[in-house]
Amino acid sequence: MDKNQTYDTIIIGGGLAGLCNAIYLSKFGKSILLIEKNSFPNHKVCGEYISNEVLPYLSFLDINPFDFGAVKINNFQLSTTNNKLVSAKLLLGGFGISRYQLDNILLEKAKENGVIVLQDTVVATHFNNDKFKVETKNNKNFYSKIAIGAFGKRSVLDVKLERDFIKKKSPYLGVKIHVKGNFDSNKVALHNFKGGYCGVSKVENDVINLCYITNFSSFKKYKNITDFQEKEVFKNQFLKDLFKQSTPVFEAPLSISQISFETKNPVEHHMIMCGDSAGMIHPLCGNGMSMAIQSAQIASKLILNYLEGQILSRKQLENEYISRWNKQFKWRLKAGHFIAMLFRNNKMANFLLQVVRKIPFLLPIIIKQTHGKPIKL
Numbered sequence: 001m002d003k004n005q006t007y008d009t010i011i012i013g014g015g016l017a018g019l020c021n022a023i024y025l026s027k028f029g030k031s032i033l034l035i036e037k038n039s040f041p042n043h044k045v046c047g048e049y050i051s052n053e054v055l056p057y058l059s060f061l062d063i064n065p066f067d068f069g070a071v072k073i074n075n076f077q078l079s080t081t082n083n084k085l086v087s088a089k090l091l092l093g094g095f096g097i098s099r100y101q102l103d104n105i106l107l108e109k110a111k112e113n114g115v116i117v118l119q120d121t122v123v124a125t126h127f128n129n130d131k132f133k134v135e136t137k138n139n140k141n142f143y144s145k146i147a148i149g150a151f152g153k154r155s156v157l158d159v160k161l162e163r164d165f166i167k168k169k170s171p172y173l174g175v176k177i178h179v180k181g182n183f184d185s186n187k188v189a190l191h192n193f194k195g196g197y198c199g200v201s202k203v204e205n206d207v208i209n210l211c212y213i214t215n216f217s218s219f220k221k222y223k224n225i226t227d228f229q230e231k232e233v234f235k236n237q238f239l240k241d242l243f244k245q246s247t248p249v250f251e252a253p254l255s256i257s258q259i260s261f262e263t264k265n266p267v268e269h270h271m272i273m274c275g276d277s278a279g280m281i282h283p284l285c286g287n288g289m290s291m292a293i294q295s296a297q298i299a300s301k302l303i304l305n306y307l308e309g310q311i312l313s314r315k316q317l318e319n320e321y322i323s324r325w326n327k328q329f330k331w332r333l334k335a336g337h338f339i340a341m342l343f344r345n346n347k348m349a350n351f352l353l354q355v356v357r358k359i360p361f362l363l364p365i366i367i368k369q370t371h372g373k374p375i376k377l
């Protein structure tokens, strides 16, 4: 690795958004340095259900998740806090694959394409004379024409960049565990409990992912995750049965806190922001991963045009990205916020479920509001 080289692009963060950008730009011969703070592979708190929207684009990047055990999912089930259930067919459908597996497949593809991957934490970025300087925790400096911020929902860099959302308290925490047990492979379920909801679906190797999100005010009354689950989560009978009748694969559940759904800017200090760094949709929509991959597609296409001289100025690149990002995602984020707000109110959620049970075709219409069409190449 040459410290004095000016890379075409430095990508900060090696999740879905960062890796998809890396694969695309390297496919077109661009020099890419990707800096990720954690080692690969690793588990992430995520429901691990991905909308089929992304399949054409993954195929363009030479990735077929079904070669690696991904599970096809076409059915959706929803339960409310009073244990009433409704089911629907997913019009577009999706698939289940662990982040441990998916991120690693993308990493291998990026490396195969010549991307340089460095394990380090980026602590600061500077933009001077039309060039980025990227500083890492291990006191290294790297230079590039473009910098992509793909560092996820919350990072030290958000603090450093003084982003607005980081100044506000985020009341949500997420918990995930992989288990073995009985669950239909082609189904994704969303079971609600007071103060939160839990997604259930299968990933590769016949493993079930149980992943819930809750607000801190519900959680803080309890000493630990086990108590919280026993006293709150298991009031939903479907969750109680699932948790009690299965065997954990992990030694302990994974958890994260301070999840924020505040609005963010798609361009920050001239950095092109992708995935959760640009905006996060409520996980109940099951669309965050797809958005991360799609935002990378939008970004890397425009960046390639800029590097090859078809986009003439940085200003034009940034404006075009902001406009395309808003066109693609703004409505989904709003719809996601609105649906999450309804589900936070138990009475409202139970009423909605009754309506949906009487008029079943409403559910696919609601789901559609938070999803897009298969990605056009």
Ligand SMILES: Cc1cc2nc3c(=O)[nH]c(=O)nc-3n(C[C@H](O)[C@H](O)[C@H](O)COP(=O)(O)OP(=O)(O)OC[C@H]3O[C@@H](n4cnc5c(N)ncnc54)[C@H](O)[C@@H]3O)c2cc1C
Pocket: 012, 013, 014, 015, 016, 017, 018, 035, 036, 037, 038, 044, 045, 046, 047, 048, 049, 050, 051, 120, 121, 122, 123, 150, 151, 152, 153, 154, 155, 156, 157, 174, 175, 199, 211, 212, 213, 259, 274, 275, 276, 277, 283, 286, 287, 288, 289, 290, 292
């Ligand atoms: C509880 C929960 C359940 C969810 N369930 C689903 C679901 O079922 N389906 C779905 O589609 N979406 C779901 N999501 C959303 C989904 O997980 C995210 O939208 C997706 O992971 C975003 O990808 P990303 O690449 O933007 O970020 P990430 O995958 O988080 O990647 C960011 C990377 O940046 C690295 N990083 C951070 N800071 C630095 C730094 N300073 N230097 C170097 N590296 C850094 C991190 O280590 C990380 O690897 C869920 C989210 C939560 C919280």
